[in-house]
Amino acid sequence: xxxxxxxxxxxxxxxxxxxxxxxxxxxxxxxxxxxxxxxxxxxxxxxxxxxxxxxxxxxxxxxxxxxxxxxxxxxxxxxxxxxxxxxxxxxxxxxxxxxxxxxxxxxxxxxxxxxxxxxxxxxxxxxxxxxxxxxxxxxxxxxxxxxxxxxxxxxxxxxxxxxxxxxxxxxxxxxxxxxxxxxxxxxxxxxxxxxxxxxxxxxxxxxxxxxxxxxxxxxxxxxxxxxxxxxxxxxxxxxxxxxxxxxxxxxxxxxxxxxxxxxxx
Amino acid sequence: xxxxxxxxxxxxxxxxxxxxxxxxxxxxxxxxxxxxxxxxxxxxxxxxxxxxxxxxxxxxxxxxxxxxxxxxxxxxxxxxxxxxxxxxxxxxxxxxxxxxxxxxxxxxxxxxxxxxxxxxxxxxxxxxxxxxxxxxxxxxxxxxxxxxxxxxxxxxxxxxxxxxxxxxxxxxxxxxxxxxxxxxxxxxxxxxxxxxxxxxxxxxxxxxxxxxxxxxxxxxxxxxxxxxxxxxxxxxxxxxxxxxxxxxxxxxxxxxxxxxxxxxx
Numbered sequence: 001x002x003x004x005x006x007x008x009x010x011x012x013x014x015x016x017x018x019x020x021x022x023x024x025x026x027x028x029x030x031x032x033x034x035x036x037x038x039x040x041x042x043x044x045x046x047x048x049x050x051x052x053x054x055x056x057x058x059x060x061x062x063x064x065x066x067x068x069x070x071x072x073x074x075x076x077x078x079x080x081x082x083x084x085x086x087x088x089x090x091x092x093x094x095x096x097x098x099x100x101x102x103x104x105x106x107x108x109x110x111x112x113x114x115x116x117x118x119x120x121x122x123x124x125x126x127x128x129x130x131x132x133x134x135x136x137x138x139x140x141x142x143x144x145x146x147x148x149x150x151x152x153x154x155x156x157x158x159x160x161x162x163x164x165x166x167x168x169x170x171x172x173x174x175x176x177x178x179x180x181x182x183x184x185x186x187x188x189x190x191x192x193x194x195x196x197x198x199x200x201x202x203x204x205x206x207x208x209x210x211x212x213x214x215x216x217x218x219x220x221x222x223x224x225x226x227x228x229x230x231x232x233x234x235x236x237x238x239x240x241x242x243x244x245x246x247x248x249x250x251x252x253x254x255x256x257x258x259x260x261x262x263x264x265x
Numbered sequence: 266x267x268x269x270x271x272x273x274x275x276x277x278x279x280x281x282x283x284x285x286x287x288x289x290x291x292x293x294x295x296x297x298x299x300x301x302x303x304x305x306x307x308x309x310x311x312x313x314x315x316x317x318x319x320x321x322x323x324x325x326x327x328x329x330x331x332x333x334x335x336x337x338x339x340x341x342x343x344x345x346x347x348x349x350x351x352x353x354x355x356x357x358x359x360x361x362x363x364x365x366x367x368x369x370x371x372x373x374x375x376x377x378x379x380x381x382x383x384x385x386x387x388x389x390x391x392x393x394x395x396x397x398x399x400x401x402x403x404x405x406x407x408x409x410x411x412x413x414x415x416x417x418x419x420x421x422x423x424x425x426x427x428x429x430x431x432x433x434x435x436x437x438x439x440x441x442x443x444x445x446x447x448x449x450x451x452x453x454x455x456x457x458x459x460x461x462x463x464x465x466x467x468x469x470x471x472x473x474x475x476x477x478x479x480x481x482x483x484x485x486x487x488x489x490x491x492x493x494x495x496x497x498x499x500x501x502x503x504x505x506x507x508x509x510x511x512x513x514x515x516x517x518x519x520x521x522x523x524x525x526x527x528x529x530x
Contacts (some may be wrong), residue, residue: 020442020447022447023447024447024448024450024451025447025450026447027447027451028447028450028451028453028454029454030454031451031454031455031457031458032454032457035457035458035460035461038461038465038466038467039311039314039461039465042320042322042465043314043315043318043320046320046321047318047319047320049318049320052317052318052319053317053318175296176293176296176297176299176300177296177299179296179300179303180296180299180300180302180303182303183300183303183304183306183307184303184306187303187306187307187310192307192310193310193314197314197317198313198317
């Protein structure tokens with residue numbers, strides 16, 4: 001376990017390597033929040049948007065504020081490195097070490113998230129306090145459920161992107177494909193807008209597919225859109241999808257390593 | 266004039282070799298198209314929300330907004346055509362790669378910032394942008410006489426020059442600092458302010474975005490001109506700002522270049 005602790009600390013150090021860049025990157029999340037807040041404020045003050053979109057004004061504002069932060073917290077970004085290790089033979093050094101590659105990536109991923117969480121936690125606290133003061137039904141139970149679902153969302157997103165990274169065993173040109181997948185999954189997870197505002201088939205798909213359970217589900221717990229029954233079902237979906245992707249990752253790894261040619265390294 | 270002709274011919278050569286490269290690595294080209302289409306989904310979501318709400322923003326109906334966002338999509342394609350050169354500038358500075366170009370008998374800024382063109386990024390934005398512009402133009406019942414079309418194209422051209430000039434500035438910091446990841450994020454987020462027409466923002470934001478850091482001029486002025494919403498002074502500013510900012514980018518490029526120390530080449 002001590003080796004994984006070192007990997008965790010290494011991830012933390014790596015995240016803080018370029019501090020100015022790190023904080024500017026966090027700051028860049030503010031701009032889309034401004035754009036969307038302005039847009040929602042305008043729409044809600046000039047039309048019956050609550051009836052059209054199914055979110056109250058306060059709920060959608062809280063969603064806008066928190067979804068970008070949650071999206072950054074659960075975001076992966078290691079899939080390119082996994083692919084690079086497979087392509088360039090960097091995997092060799094992990095295969096001969098008494099360490100599971102999946103857990104190595106997982107603990108480094110967690111370590112890299114710590115500084116982001118340290119910055120995001122006070123911001124989220126202020127936002128939630130303001131939302132509570134504005135009359136949104138934020139309670140200790142909801143905050144706790146939100147934090148649990150956020151953690152599970154991180155694990156789920158890690159599992160999804162770990163599988164995507166392992167595609168490097170079979171595909172030769174995937175760097176740009178990762179870009180596409182990353183963007184599409186950000187949209188599908190509700191990281192830009194809550195997709196259930198479009199209703200019908202889109203809402204059904206969001207409820208069934210795993211992506212919404214990384215971002216949209218945690219945020220909809222805290223903004224009061226989901227009742228306790230829906231929250232319970234959502235946790236069930238989160239755990240089930242984590243299990244599915246964890247098994248898929250193990251299967252892909254076993255099959256992939258057999259194909260691995262260990263070129264270079 | 267001879268110099269301009271020479272640079273136009275050089276631009277043609279760059280375009281030819283970039284196109285040949287794109288056709289040689291076809292999978293790269295296709296994945297590049299899919300990446301850009303992924304980003305486009307986000308832009309189209311904004312339009313979908315406006316149409317779903319069915320609300321006008323000031324004098325702008327949803328059809329006008331379709332035209333404005335179409336202009337933004339189109340300009341994004343033009344920006345992405347040479348964006349890769351901006352992104353690789355910090356790396357070239359760190360690796361001493363500028364040495365290879367600095368001795369060539371041609372403007373270093375021209376060579377470094379326009380030598381590689383990504384047609385894969387231009388293509389989807391160009392096609393979808395033009396469709397959105399034409400559709401919005403027709404649905405909104407805007408005039409399509411020679412003067413209107415010429416004015417619209419003129420402000421599009423001005424927007425192209427302004428985009429180049431404004432968004433090169435953050436990358437010049439690569440001459441001073443090592444990691445530009447966060448600055449790139451900020452500048453991209455700034456570009457995204459054009460996701461919505463400037464009329465949706467508060468007056469003070471519009472003024473800053475029009476006169477201090479004129480990102481709103483890039484995608485709003487062509488549409489506003491068509492609607493007859495630009496007064497004479499705004500037209501003058503729309504034409505003058507690209508020239509002023511281009512001169513500024515030239516000046517700052519020359520100042521920044523003095524910092525180049527030709528490391529590790």
